[in-house]
Amino acid sequence: MTQHTDVVVVGGGQAGLATGYHLRRQKLDFVILDADPAPGGSWQHMWDSLHLFSPAEHSSLPGRLMPAQPGETYPDAGHVVDYLSDYEKRYGLPVQHGTRVEAVCRGADRLLVEADCGTWQARAVISATGTWSRPFLPTVPGRSAFTGRQLHTVNYRSPAGFAGQRVVVAGGGNSGAQTAADLAQDGQVEVTWVTRHPPRFLPDEIDGRALFDVATARRRALDADRDDTGGVASLGDIVAVPPVRAACDAGLLSARPMFARLTATGVRWADGTHATAEVVIWCTGFRPALSHLAPLNLRGPRGHIPTDGTRAVGEPRLHLLGYGDWTGPASATLIGVGRTARDAARAIAQLP
Structure with missing residues (x-):
């Protein structure tokens, strides 16, 4: 069965939820398809001792401040999961958990989103799948010989x-x-x-809020053709x-x-x-989880999808959100994703 909507958001973590908040403010019809069976995005899979880099008030999605966690200056991952679960319910976001998107293809005048439980036709698609599902392992001599x-x-x-x-x-x-x-x-x-x-x-006084400010300043400098400030990498x-x-x-x-x-x-x-x-x-990082976009044939020579802001250069109906600075300053963070989610929602609202 094929369903129709204005926008399909692929991924129901922090980027997908922030996007949903702004799509609703634009009065667009949308659905959020999330492979995880429960709310919380990748935070529900993190290691037990993980804490945020910033206090709760500086780690919030648009419209809803994260409450402080009693006894903790920097909330732990479980607190973030609770916050994201509450956020999803508070705004009644239409998240379909346990739904895996297999492919995004071009239709006659819409994008087709093929999932394991059906197909959606949409005016636009926002990919917000993050990186957690695609861990990177370096090529190191002898890796296959290690018996541990x-x-x-x-x-x-x-x-x-x-x-x-x-x-x-x-x-x-x-x-x-x-x-x-x-x-x-x-x-x-x-x-x-x-x-x-x-x-x-990094210096002890640097936390997530300061990192967001530094990343934003770097992006503004580059957009204005000023000298590269080095961003977060210049600090540590x-x-x-x-x-x-x-x-x-x-x-x-x-x-x-x-x-x-x-x-x-x-x-x-x-x-x-x-x-x-x-x-x-x-602990060697991740790569963007973008295999569902392969049918669109958008990858450049190094496997990167060129973007203008969040919009894919080769497919203006597709936006990529939350993968890192290449999809917006600090867009892979709780505090940073709201701005790029807002911009993507506004751009989609202006599509013919």
Whole structure:
């Protein structure tokens, strides 16, 4: 059965919900199709100790302030899930959970959205699938030879199950630092943290709100053809959230250079040094989950879909939202996605 609507939003996490809020303000008919069976987006899959970088009042979607979490300056992931669930209900957003979109194709005068439970015809589509479902694993010599366990950030929850084991955490970003700190502070895990470049911790006073302001200033400078300010990357790579700072202060969090290869029993550096390990956790980031857009043939030479703001250059009825700075300054954050969601909704409302 084919259904008709003005807009189909693919993804019901923070970007999809912010989009729904603004589509409703534009009085557009829409549906949000979300593969997860429950509300909360990727936050419901995060590791147990994860906390936001910013206080609740600076981590809100449009129209609804996130309430403070009692006893916590920086809310944890469970609090974010509760907030997103409440947001969805508060605004009566038409989210169909447990619905996986398989393809977006061009029809005669509309876009066709093919899902596992039917097809929608829409004037426009907003892709807001994020990156969590597409973890990136680097090509490293010997990876297939390692006989221990290899996990990615998406598989890590807590130190439980790692007691007495030697664990290598690979990755110099926030997830790598937080995972290494989590394991090291447990006291029952021998942790080796490796990074490609020496880790750069942001000043203690920098939180998510400041990062949003810096990213926004950089985008405005680039749009005005002024010099590149460097944005967040000019400040550092890792936010010193309290658990990470505590691990650093206790001497538990020091990074070694990235190893050259994996062996059957561990990792080996270029100088021949070897460390035995039972587990390697790859905190090596993600790629945009865009396979559903493949039929539109929009990818450039490097697999990137060119955009003008959030609008796909090669298909003006398609908008991409929440994947990072290339779809709007800080658009992959709770505080940053609202502005780009508003702009996308306004642009769609003006379509013929």
